[in-house]
Amino acid sequence: MAPSRAKATTLPLLLAMIFGVLLCILAAPAQASSSSQPSPSADVDLICHTSNPDECYPRIFQPTDEFQTVREDQELPNGLHVRLNIWTGEKEAKINVPDEVDPSLEGLPVDQAVLVVDPQEPDAPPVPRGAPKYETVGKIKEPKPEYEAEPFFQAMKMLKSGDIDGGEVFDNALEGMEDLSHDIYYGLKITEDPAVLKGLFCLMADQGAPSADGITPRDQQAAAILAGALQNNPTALEKVINEWSKIMEFKCPQNDKPLSEGFYSSFMPSNTVTGDDAKQPAAKAKAKAGAINGLIKSDSIRAEFLKSAGMRNLLEVLVPEGKEWAAAQRKVGQLVLDTFLDEDMGAKLGQWPSTPRSTDVQCSTVEGQTNEGCWDYHVERIMKANKRDSGHWSKDLHDRLALARKNYKAPSGHQEL
Template identity: 35%
Template sequence: MDINSGQREARLNVPMEGDEGFQEALLEALKDLPTEQSVVVVPQPEGETEQEESKPAMRDQVPISPPVYESAGKVIPPPPTSGDEISTFQAALIFIKTEARLFDKALDDLSDLAHDIYYGLEIAKDAPVMEKLLCLIIGSGSEKYPAKEKSRDRKAASIIASAVQNNPTALKEIGNLWKMLVYPTCGGELYEGKSAGKKDSISILRNRLGREKDPQTLKAKVTAISGLLKEPVIRKDFLDKGGMEILLAIFLKKGVDFDIVRKKVLELVNDNFLDEGMGAELRLWPKMPVNEGKLCRTKGRMLEDGCWEFHVDSFFRERQNALWAGEFVRKLKERRAEWGDSIRDREL
């Protein structure tokens, strides 16, 4: 159709794709076109060529060891308007290190402030303060300030638990100090007349476990231990020094009042060794296979790794309403079935 006049016109006889004879017409139209191919080489100056050859590829220009990613981020100090709070905190650190007259008030002040990420980190970085707190936890205060008076050991445990809770930077600082903290200068009085040499804090705690009479205080100590075990250095040392036996001994303390402590012990084991969702490091524990019940009744074997199921299940049968105990036994059995009965099985 002519677009100007609107009259229909006959189409030119040009073959279209799909029409008969289209291929022949296409080949006829292309037969005279040149078919040669050539490559044009553009010369480069020699200096630039050598520079390009000596320059490493982009993938090789990336640093081999990039900076370590810090998930915790930077810990920001309190604003200047918190002057009184900062002064109180700094004074509390001094009073604890020097065992000054306001020692007990200093413990109270740190208990109030330790949950703050900044103050928790500052406590963790202060080796003398950490040692004083740890000595109180293991029940070895000074003559001037005994650990059991005025709940000093419970306050110390609460401070450390608060300082490391959701504060990985503080926990890492304690891990850096652990080689010193695990062998404190206190605690020697608990070993008078016994083997000489420095005793580690885990052994000292175990040695005086029978003196723990207050369930709330013992619960606070278990909570502090649970927080510290999130640090790999401390966790490994705790396992190597028989820390799991201490926990089972705590679980076996007599009296209904200690049920709150028993529950906290099982939470510790679950959160640190069984439940990955709670941040547990899996396949580290239990190390030994399940024992027969008769072995778990003997004094020399009752605290072994293989007796946890027996003791917790026995407790659950006595306290049917303690569903948390039954859940723990189920979880531990599942993990043994999944990982193997012992460390040796997992290494095969």
């Protein structure tokens, strides 16, 4: 080949190679940039809750180097750095960088994978040394206006005034109050008003309160309201404790007797009922056991309850047979476990039982069946009736009660028969 022809062939090849190298160099930064901050392409599967395309977002979360909020219906790829914002409840994620240390967390104590941070209001001044302990319970915001609370406040007004003979109007108002009593805000509203509390306790103690067909009896409704207000609401219970002596001294309009004389009376109807006729008495007993369960979280009220033969009245609920009583009996069983026998559930052991076990002969008689020593007899009877259910509450109560009896020591001078 002639030298001139070889030079002409080599030059275009050399230019092509130089152009290719330059193209690779220019493409590398662009690729690095796109990998750190990807943006959805036309092929990305989107989620659209409205017809506005600007409000759509990728079904699979697109991470970047910064934390972004993860929507509830988005899917997360593996290997991301995910965290939960405890103030907003939102999940946030970004590209994971191994061994990355967040400078904002420097010096803060960490317990395993959980960051321990004392909450503090934005721009709040530091807490002075020796200041009283801050109680988070009770710092409750009023619910949003959309809550339908008119019946609740109508019931409050009628209970305060004593005008409780309003028939269906009052019954409907009580129903509205029960619906909201489980809310911490409304539970406090109920318990911070002594007149309302007295009205509710009088209703709960009045087994003869009138009730129309299809309407929840007022004593049951009042018990359910008190149970809801006290459930997981220690501030509400504190309000009741502060008024307790005055509540028990209060004379209810229906009989002009102090509440203390009727509050610890029987939960059961005076006549024996069975079958469908037992449904309403059983529902009443369950509601009243729920209210008692909330009240005896207080050490002082629990001591008074035990002294006033409260456990005998609870045992009456275990005596009837029939599926209509199952829910009420379970409520009573859980109350006894959580309050007196199961330390893992907060029970203070050694307070009850305070008597030895009675014999089966004693407990099988009408006169002796509700003696405190007969709890074992009735629990064992219920356990045998539900032997196919390995997780039935009666089995746990039977075993723990047997252990408590074993550890029971009779007071000095007491001679067991």
